[in-house]
Amino acid sequence: MSTLLTVKQLVSQRAGRTLFADLSFTLQHGDVLHIEGVNGAGKSTLLRALVGLVQLQGGTVEYHHDDWRTQLVFMGHKAGIKAELTALENVTLQARLDGYADVDPWQLLATVGLLGLEDLPAGQLSAGQQRRIALTRLWYSAAPLWVLDEPFTALDSDGIALLQQRFAEHTAAGGAIIMTSHQSLTWQPDQLQRLRISGDDE
């Protein structure tokens, strides 16, 4: 399998504390990289740095694709949906922004179990339902690399199972996933890497 991403000697210092130093890894197609660490270890910082949202103090992140932004789905702690818009509108607009103009939002909503709720403003949906709206992105996107920060937050066990099933499909099709989760995976990926950030030792 070919390499998607090479990360070399990343250093992050935040407010005077060293979160991680000399962190390197490579990511192949089909890989799942599970980043672990206690609260405040620096997992989110690392993910955000990988997608270019945060500047680190050192190191390089190298994508083996010219137009790397199109190769990427990032989902952070915040869902990134608009509370004022309905689920349907949110999905449609999100897909268009991501560059997929011809998705079928109804199909997507059905997949994540939101059928029948498509006309409510997202702000009135339950926490898990709001996350599900954002997660629809994983069903239409063709990007090989998913960078997901705590994707299981607020999901019920059915939701988690559904998502892991999608993960399995994605990696089987050659996609790669970098994720954090305080809940352990119930699914065993073929190519699982674990990376533990020990934010404690200063």
Place this chain on the structure above:
Amino acid sequence: MSTLLTVKQLVSQRAGRTLFADLSFTLQHGDVLHIEGVNGAGKSTLLRALVGLVQLQGGTVEYHHDDWRTQLVFMGHKAGIKAELTALENVTLQARLDGYADVDPWQLLATVGLLGLEDLPAGQLSAGQQRRIALTRLWYSAAPLWVLDEPFTALDSDGIALLQQRFAEHTAAGGAIIMTSHQSLTWQPDQLQRLRISGDDE
């Protein structure tokens, strides 16, 4: 043990769907009530109704104490802390608003493992650390009834263990807890009730 709360025949209809109907229970001192249900079942709605944030379509909630607001800690999906203020300021101000003017914020921060981060604006802390700030409330409050919506969100396993230990102390001292959680408890309370809301059947 005496009764804290009696709930009779609650009915909730939202946007035309019936979330639950004829829901009744009583809560004794020392009880833990775990409310279960899929995403969108109506768990948060129920909790918010119990504390008076939401008006339901029917039923009664009866507190066996005159000044019930002082008997209560509610924590919802949103942490309720100010991103602009430091952890220390957040804890101090939150305690004062709750009516506990003489808490030791340093001690509280140490308990939840935020020592050394007290001077950073809360918005710059990690997701779990922000939740921990909000959770300090459970260490100083003398209220017997805790109503907690997904208290384990964003916490690492140490954090969850810490919180469950605090739960055990609280119930041992006669307190009661109503909570929701998609993660199952690793702690076995003496007086555990489970309430399943099946939002599915319309």
Place this chain on the structure above:
Amino acid sequence: MTQASSWTAFSTVMRRDLMVVMRRRSDVLNPLLFILMVVSLFPLAVGPGPDILGRIATGVIWVAALLSALLGSERLFRDDFLDGTLEQLTLSPHPLSLLAAAKIVVHWLLSGLPLVILAPICALLLKLPSEAWLTLLATLVAGTPILSAITAIGAALTVSLGRGGALLSLLLLPLFIPLLIFASGAVEAALVGTAAWPQVLLLTGLSLLTLLLAPFAVAAAIRVSVN
């Protein structure tokens, strides 16, 4: 909870909101500078003739008041709503109307007070004849609390998505107009030499009435929004 601790809650809400806006001591200056800038826009816009400036001075200063009230309004409850602080306030053992009053006071401290403080300088910059200064100040002292109270009601109503709320707040905005009429009428009276006190008295009465009732309206609006 005793009376005393309700007072603590009041001051805590106030302190918290002020701290958010003023992380640093120098932030205190921001509202003041803002007023100065708004006021100096007009001479630049209409040209520097003193006769003209003096005549529009009242209008300018009151527009500044209006603007600074409206600019601060959106933040008044929106951030609290989004981060969950608002629902915690609702659940506080203290009367919500008291906490709402604290919000109104904060809003006034950040938008009304700077104007009251700077009124003399503004009057100077705008070349308002000196016989009207006191009256201007009096109208500001009496009138700006009304601005804050009404904006707070509007902001509380619109904070969540409720469309009804949004429309209601539109109904509130025009309530400013009588205020503006009374205030500029008073200064005008002082300028031409007739007695300005009836208008000022009226404003003061209105102000007291509003301040008395507004906290309850705000509290009710918050409860609707949180639901």
Place this chain on the structure above:
Amino acid sequence: MTQASSWTAFSTVMRRDLMVVMRRRSDVLNPLLFILMVVSLFPLAVGPGPDILGRIATGVIWVAALLSALLGSERLFRDDFLDGTLEQLTLSPHPLSLLAAAKIVVHWLLSGLPLVILAPICALLLKLPSEAWLTLLATLVAGTPILSAITAIGAALTVSLGRGGALLSLLLLPLFIPLLIFASGAVEAALVGTAAWPQVLLLTGLSLLTLLLAPFAVAAAIRVSVN
């Protein structure tokens, strides 16, 4: 991603923002009401003499334009920042400056366009002599986009701060001043009968220049704020 899909992204950002605002109807109408209030305040304050009113009319209308741009500014990025939409925009495969341009357009549609539409009514209310109407309209059409562009820069810079409007206005008002002066100068010229077109042309040029450069500044500012 092809060129065409970048255009889709542009229009999607615009559509989304407009839809959000339309859900909260008061957000649309508030700026309009504000402008009308400002404009109707001055006849009250200075008394109904047409000579003075006419002379200050341009200034008042332009100041109203500045202020209504400010009023809409907080909303521009704050909610996006808080709910995570802003970071998604940053990660979009389309150039961020293009999406920033969409934001600028939305801001203009909500604060500049209403003014352009209301200009005749304002001119009437303020008794601006009719020979200057066209020039006024021309300056508004050419100038308000600059307002929106600069406001967007300021809003993007301050979005992560949560300090409220005073700081933002502090940054923006000095940058607005040349615009104010050029525009009121042009109308003045039309009033005294000299040619106004050089100024209008200048404004148009400035406008184009700003619209060309501002998206990049906004994009840079967003990246700083998201960090």
Place this chain on the structure above:
Amino acid sequence: MWRWLHPYAKPEVVYRLLGRWLPWVAAAAALTLGAGLVWGLVFAPADYQQGDSYRIIFVHVPTAMLSMSLYVALAISALVGRVWQLKMADWALAAIAPVGATLTFISLATGAIWGKPMWGTWWEWDARLTSQLILLFLYIGVLALYHAFSDNRNGAKAAGILAMVGVINIPIIRYSVEWWNTLHQGATLTVFERPPMANSMLFPLLISILGFGLLAAALIFHRMRNEILRQELRRPWVKNEFGKELNEAERT
């Protein structure tokens, strides 16, 4: 170019270098400024038109001149900071802004005071005065924005963007104000045209200008050092720097 700058961009190196220069620049500033001002105040002859009031010129003109050039310097360091990602440019930005703002304020204040005897009014919405006022506002904006961020690096970036936008605006402001003013009223109150100045006045003025320049440099150096410390406070090298002082302070 970048390579060459690189070793100097090391915080501790810059810090020590500035520390070495600071006493010399400060001494030179004190000397020239003292000489220029004493010469101007005591020895230069009175102006035949303005009498002794013209002596304000020895503060007013140097500060007015510096106020502009410092803003340009501010914008340049912002640009350098953005393009080459040099930390040093960020520190310079943070150090220049307060100095520039103060000098702008001084030129405004002295101008206003001078205007009272000369024109009979403290303030007039005159072109030069107005554009100077706006310059002060621009400075204040940059400062306020910089300090609003709790992370100084982000603060410097944000303030830098604002400074660059502002510097594009300066000529426009200048031009607009000049033009606006001449339209509304005759050129009655223009700041007087450069008269053929006698050497006895010109020399002290030039020396004062030099003096104020050196003073600004000294102040900027000092502030840059503070800025470096603020951002490197938790680095080991600062421990050496400060720890020593700490121990000394504890002993006494």
Place this chain on the structure above:
Amino acid sequence: MAFDSWQAFIEMGGYGFYVWLAFGISFFAIAVLVINGLRARTKLQREFDKEQRRQQRLAQRKKEVS
């Protein structure tokens, strides 16, 4: 020397108030700037001390834990 006496120097040919006010304000402003810079340094020193103490607290706590 442009002045005959100390008195004349203070009076500045009738413009004494303006000249000295201008110089006074200038001096005051620069003094504020200088003092502000010096105080910033002492404040940094204090912050540094605070940081040291924070580190100590942390170290102590870590010892307690382990």
